[in-house]
Each structure stands twice: as C-alpha cells, then as structure tokens.
Amino acid sequence: MMENKTTNILIVGVGGQGVLLASELLSETAMQAGFDVKKSEVHGMSQRGGVVTSHIKYARKVYSPIIPYGQTDILISFEQAEALRAVDWLKKEGLAVVSRTRLVPPIATGKKFHYPDDPVADLKKRFGRVIDIDADAIARELGDSRLVNTLLLGVVSKSLEFELSLWETVIRSLVKAKFVDINLKAFARGRELSGNGKK
Amino acid sequence: MRRLLSGNEAVARGAYEARVRLAAGYPGTPSTEILETVAKEHRSIYSQWSPNEKVAFEVGIGASLGGGRALVTMKHVGLNVAADPFMTFAYTGVNAGFVVISADDPEMHSSQNEQDNRFFAKFAQIPFLEPSDSQESKDFTIKAFELSEKFDTPVMLRMTTRISHSKGIVEEGEPVTLPESGFKRDMQKYVMIPSNAKKRHVVVTERLEKLKRFSEETDLNVIENNGSSIGIITGGIAYQYAKDVIPEADYFKIGFGFPLPIEKIRKFVATHKTNLIIEELEPYYEEQLRAAGINVDGKKYFSRLGELSPYRVAQGLKEAGVIEDVRGAEIPPEELFPRPPILCPGCPHRGAFMALKKLGVAVTGDIGCYTLSVLPPLEMMDTCICMGASIGNAIGMEKVRGHKRGVVAVIGDSTFLHSGITGLLDAVYNKSNVTVIILDNRVTAMTGGQQHPATGHTLMGEKTREVNFVELAKALGVESVREVDPYDYDGLLKVIKEEIERPGPSVVITNRACVLMPKRIMDKPYVVISEECNGCSACFRIGCPAIMPSKELTKHNQPKAIIDPVLCTGCSLCAQVCQPEAIVLAPEPAGVK
Numbered sequence: 001m002m003e004n005k006t007t008n009i010l011i012v013g014v015g016g017q018g019v020l021l022a023s024e025l026l027s028e029t030a031m032q033a034g035f036d037v038k039k040s041e042v043h044g045m046s047q048r049g050g051v052v053t054s055h056i057k058y059a060r061k062v063y064s065p066i067i068p069y070g071q072t073d074i075l076i077s078f079e080q081a082e083a084l085r086a087v088d089w090l091k092k093e094g095l096a097v098v099s100r101t102r103l104v105p106p107i108a109t110g111k112k113f114h115y116p117d118d119p120v121a122d123l124k125k126r127f128g129r130v131i132d133i134d135a136d137a138i139a140r141e142l143g144d145s146r147l148v149n150t151l152l153l154g155v156v157s158k159s160l161e162f163e164l165s166l167w168e169t170v171i172r173s174l175v176k177a178k179f180v181d182i183n184l185k186a187f188a189r190g191r192e193l194s195g196n197g198k199k
Numbered sequence: 200m201r202r203l204l205s206g207n208e209a210v211a212r213g214a215y216e217a218r219v220r221l222a223a224g225y226p227g228t229p230s231t232e233i234l235e236t237v238a239k240e241h242r243s244i245y246s247q248w249s250p251n252e253k254v255a256f257e258v259g260i261g262a263s264l265g266g267g268r269a270l271v272t273m274k275h276v277g278l279n280v281a282a283d284p285f286m287t288f289a290y291t292g293v294n295a296g297f298v299v300i301s302a303d304d305p306e307m308h309s310s311q312n313e314q315d316n317r318f319f320a321k322f323a324q325i326p327f328l329e330p331s332d333s334q335e336s337k338d339f340t341i342k343a344f345e346l347s348e349k350f351d352t353p354v355m356l357r358m359t360t361r362i363s364h365s366k367g368i369v370e371e372g373e374p375v376t377l378p379e380s381g382f383k384r385d386m387q388k389y390v391m392i393p394s395n396a397k398k399r400h401v402v403v404t405e406r407l408e409k410l411k412r413f414s415e416e417t418d419l420n421v422i423e424n425n426g427s428s429i430g431i432i433t434g435g436i437a438y439q440y441a442k443d444v445i446p447e448a449d450y451f452k453i454g455f456g457f458p459l460p461i462e463k464i465r466k467f468v469a470t471h472k473t474n475l476i477i478e479e480l481e482p483y484y485e486e487q488l489r490a491a492g493i494n495v496d497g498k499k500y501f502s503r504l505g506e507l508s509p510y511r512v513a514q515g516l517k518e519a520g521v522i523e524d525v526r527g528a529e530i531p532p533e534e535l536f537p538r539p540p541i542l543c544p545g546c547p548h549r550g551a552f553m554a555l556k557k558l559g560v561a562v563t564g565d566i567g568c569y570t571l572s573v574l575p576p577l578e579m580m581d582t583c584i585c586m587g588a589s590i591g592n593a594i595g596m597e598k599v600r601g602h603k604r605g606v607v608a609v610i611g612d613s614t615f616l617h618s619g620i621t622g623l624l625d626a627v628y629n630k631s632n633v634t635v636i637i638l639d640n641r642v643t644a645m646t647g648g649q650q651h652p653a654t655g656h657t658l659m660g661e662k663t664r665e666v667n668f669v670e671l672a673k674a675l676g677v678e679s680v681r682e683v684d685p686y687d688y689d690g691l692l693k694v695i696k697e698e699i700e701r702p703g704p705s706v707v708i709t710n711r712a713c714v715l716m717p718k719r720i721m722d723k724p725y726v727v728i729s730e731e732c733n734g735c736s737a738c739f740r741i742g743c744p745a746i747m748p749s750k751e752l753t754k755h756n757q758p759k760a761i762i763d764p765v766l767c768t769g770c771s772l773c774a775q776v777c778q779p780e781a782i783v784l785a786p787e788p789a790g791v792k
Contacts, residue, residue: 014538015540027203027366028203031201031203031368036367036368037203037366037367037368038332038365038366038367039203039365039366039367040361040364040365040366041364041365048540048541048542048543048568048571049538049540049541049543049744050538050539050540050541051538062367063439063440063442063443063446064436064439064440064442064443064508064509065332065361065365065366065367065436065439066361066440066508066509068443068508068509068510068513069510081535081536082538084535085535085538103744103747104747104748105536105538105539105541105744106541106575106576106739106742106743106744106746107536107537107538107539107541107574107575107576108536109576109736109739109746109747109748109758110575110576110739113536113537114536115536116535145765
C-alpha cells in the first residue's frame, strides 16, 4: 500500500530557536504512521547562534539521512534569511514555510556582510509556493514565543498525509505536560494559516 | 519496542542490553550523548564523567579487569589523550568485555582536526566495528562486547558525527544473560613490565591471525548481490549515501573494519567488471587492499577531505563513469552573509576578550566555547591546538618573546581540569612569566552543560566535592591568584593588566556561571535610547547576538543600535562601553519569563 516515494523535509533556523524539537515531532509522527524514518542534524558549536539544519526523510525504506540538493519537498525556516541559505536543497515545485523572524548576526553589522533587505521576496521570485508568516508575533499572541515550533508544524501538517489525531498524540507524548495544551493550540492555529500564500 | 534513536542513544541502549556495568568518558562532540543517555535512561549502569579521556580509559580498564563489562566514550581527538593506556591495553587484553567509542568528526563540525581513527585500531592491532545507522549502532555495540571477550581484546566502535547524531528506527531487545565473572589475579597478563610485555606482544600477533580468519567469516561484513557488474566496497555512512545514489549495484559492506576480510573482498572484486571503494576521509580500505594486490580505485574519485554526501558520492560515481547524471540539482551556492557560531548574549567570557583586545596582548587559546572569540568581531585568540595546550603554548611563547610583550593563556574550567593543571605546574616549575585566565563558568558548556570535578555534581546526579580553583592554583605554587567578576569591565581590565606586568606566573579566575546553565539566567534587559545613540558601533564590536543594527540611521547615515529584549540577559557590558550612555536598563521586563 505504501509506495517507496521518499518525502524530504528540511528544517532550518538559528541555534536556540527550537529547530530540533520541531524535527523530533515530525519524525516521530512519520514513524508512528508506519514509515521508515531518518533524521540528521549537527549539534555542538552550531548551537551557539550558528546555522542549525535538520534533515528528515521518510519512505518505506530510507538509506542516507541527508537530503540531496534540489530534493527537498518541504522547507520549514525559522528565520527569513536562513530560508534563502537553504534554497539549494529545495525542489522547484517544493513548498517553503518561512517565519518572518529577522536575526541579524554581529558579523553582518560590519561593512563586509549585509543582511538581505527582503529575503522572503527573493525567495518568492525563485519558488512558487512560499507561505510566509509572522510566527513570532502569533506565538507571542498565543502566550509564548517558543510556540513557533508547533505553529510552523501546524502550517506544514496540511501538506502531509498524517492524520490530525496522530499529530496530536505525538505532541501530547513529546511536549512537557504543562505545555501540551498551548502547543496544541499553536498547532491548530498553524493549520488555519496554511491557506495563505499558496498558488 | 521500536523507537527513533540517534546513533549515540542506540549505543547507550546497546550497552544496557549487553549488561555493561560501568561507563566512563569525557564529553566531546559528537560522542557526548552516549553517556548522557546512559545516565538518564539506563540507571543499572554506573556512569561517570572523568576529568579526561585517559582517566576514563583507565577507569574502564579497571572495571573490565575487575569483572564488569566496561564502555568508554570519547571523540576522535579524545583517543589521542587516552592513547597511552589504549596501546598497552591491547597487549594485556581484557577480563570482562571492554569497548571504546571513537566518535570521529568528518567535516569538523565541532573539532580542530578530522583524523580518521580507523587507523588507531590498526595501530593498536585491535578490531573495530563501524555501524552505518542507529540499528547497527545498537547491534554492533552488543557484538563488540562479545568479540572483546571471545578474542580477549579491547574493541573499538567507530562512530562518526553523521551516525552519532542521525536518528533512525531501532528495535529494542532484552538485556543478555551473562555468567558471573570476577577479578582473576594474573600478573603476567596485566603487569606490563618489559619481560611480560614481550610475551604479550606475541599474543597480540597470534590474536591478529585469529581475527583475520574471523573477519573472513563474520556476517558483520555483508555482500549484497543484485546481479550487477558494478561492485562497491564501502562501510559506515558512506554505504547509505551510495545506496541512495546507485541502489542497483552489488555491495561489499564492511562492518568489521580491522583486520579487513582481504580474501573475501578479493573474490568479490574478481566477480565484478568495475569495482570502487567509497569511504569517508582517509584511503583506509584502499591502502590495505592495494597492499594486498587488489587494485581498486577509491580516493581518485572521492575526496579525502570532509564529509561525503549523496551529492559528493554521485559526483565521484559520475567521474568514474559508473553513472551518467548527478541526481540532485547543481545550483551555485547562494551568496549570503555567514552566520558563524558566537558567544551567547550575556556570556561571561565576553568581558575577558574585550579586555584582552584593549591590552593588545598575545592570547594562547584552548578548546571550549571561548574559542569562538577568534571569530569577528572580537578576533582575540592566537592559538588553538588541543585540550590543555594554551598554558604550554604561552610558556613557550614567553620564553622566546620575553615577558614584556605580554602573553596570556585562556582556558575554561573543564579544560583546565582536563589537562591544564599540568601546564600550570610547568609554568611554576620552569619560572614562566605567563598570566593564565581560568574562564570558570561552572560547567562544561561547549558540549551542552556537563558536570566536572568543580561543579559539585556527578553525572548520575549525586552531590560531590567541588574543586576550589584558587586553592588548587596556590597549591601548585602560583603566588598571585585573583578572582574577578567578568561583568565588571573596568575591574577586569585593571586586574589582567596588573597580572601581565607582574613577573612570575599568575592566575586570574573569572567567576560568573554560564548563561545557559543550569537554566537560562534572565535579568532585566537593556534598551537603546534611540535619540542618544550616535551610531559609533562600539556595542556592535563586542559581538553580542542581542545587539542588532536598527533600520533607523543617524544624520551621518550610520545605523543606530537596537537590543532584542528576549535575547538580552542584562549583563550590562554593552552599557559599559557605550560612550554617549545611550544604553540603559529597560524600565520594566519586556517579554521575559
């Protein structure tokens, strides 16, 4: 019943933003849905405000834990310029879900390097399916800036084949008990937002 | 039960199922999570962080000889530290099983070199196993203990970053049943005075012959026959990349990597028209196969630098004429500003490097978070070689350059305890005029906040004695030992300056805890009063991620500064360097929990 088509999802952001929890929730959901799953990320120095990327692949059978260039079906970016950094991995017809968060590192405050003026606009020039949302502001409205995680996953969940109830089960099992309700709320809000920006 | 586990978590699970009694190590990316998982999930195993890898290895030897299976974990460069007991333990052999993890870091995601430790196993003439995913990480750990006891040898399990930190599905099993074993006195075997060691070297050589026969038979080395004329010899993560790119080829997948199954590979090669070796980093298989007269290409097509990837494997296969297309788009890399890792907002190390920059001295550095001070905008570290090297480097530099030109060694608390103590002892003994700054942030911060002998807690969460750095430095013979608050910029500057000018070795200890540990410390954030900011950029130059350029410009077209209230910890260093006094405490906590 399951064909061996691989779904590749790339999550990018900056150290400390919560990329790793989002990828944890997603890969756990894929496993519980019956797929073989692999997930790859790099820890260590990159946690200190550097670039963080997490590759997630699921299929009937997965070999390499790394997504090849140009093969990402869905890109989730926690920071707008980081989405631009990841474009080599995205399929032309892939979907990009981008938080409009803008984090300018100290290195880009000097003369040599510049933070792009409007990364989301650049991205839209190159890819048809870009959903950009002000995830930080919405998360704060919902009560906690750390909800960006589940909010973005909610947006993406509409484009994936997993049942809503499975997502909810995984969120309940992996998120700390006292944050479960608020995360489910953020996830539901994300699902509402998934309509914006599509062709 | 099926669970998604990282390679490291799977090794920990394997240790549990193999009924390991003791696990020891020193934190080092990418190996750290193995012991963290053991301490968290597998409490039947006694686990501990040791001050360094050599000690951890020796603790593991003691456990093995005492009759309990022992797991010792470290990163690739950690094995250099433990090399002394490692090489000799290969001679004595084990009592209960002993497995050492070498977690190598191809691509140097968090390391100072990318040495290929497969050569280390060959050097010591002990077997190594190399898993290619999480399931194998668990299975091979268990297998490694069996082989250790069967062949009376320490066994290396060689991990790499991509295996350690990738997650895959693991089928969990039940712990094995082991016969009781205890310590058996055997001086001829365990006391390596030359007369005994000579006899043991003979045993090592004989053992190697047995291992060669085993390697030819074991199912750890797998042939996958798909009826192809292309034969790929590979192992570890490279196997997975190759399977993605060319699934239809025949495979010789090496899981037992020393000694190699030369004859089995010879036969495999003979039955294929085209054969290629795909291995990450050094031509380890290739050299041995060529030495055995099997002329197969490998590094001709696959770089010995950095990590492989599906793309790089595809490129190599295309060059070799095995595939026609490199699947995956070839897009020129995007020209984007770099985002290097950086000292955290409120990091207590920042003040020390601001002061050193002001003083313009040479700074010998070490391994830890503070190594990030080499990057812009601080750019205040001149050497970084290995754990503990900063003090020795400073001693040598001062001897040839002279005291007046100023040399300061910087070293973290965990690194100082790892291998800085002996360096400081050298400075005292050999009358060096160096200043050593111990950047004490109360935790092994770089690897995610592990305990060490000065934190007051063990890995398993028990309270313990804390090392007192002031008393320790004095006991080593340092006459001038001073503690300073790194958030007091002027005070810190004054103390460092005085200590540099003072003849003889001196130690300055900075005394603020890591902002991330034990949990994020939040104070009132600072804000920029926009009307007062003159765009001088002094605050940008301290390299704090919480300070960013605003879109608002001064009349000279300079961007004014803004501070992200969520990131700012209230350390106040930016306010201390702001001449127009435009940076002040926020009137009330904004968005801070």
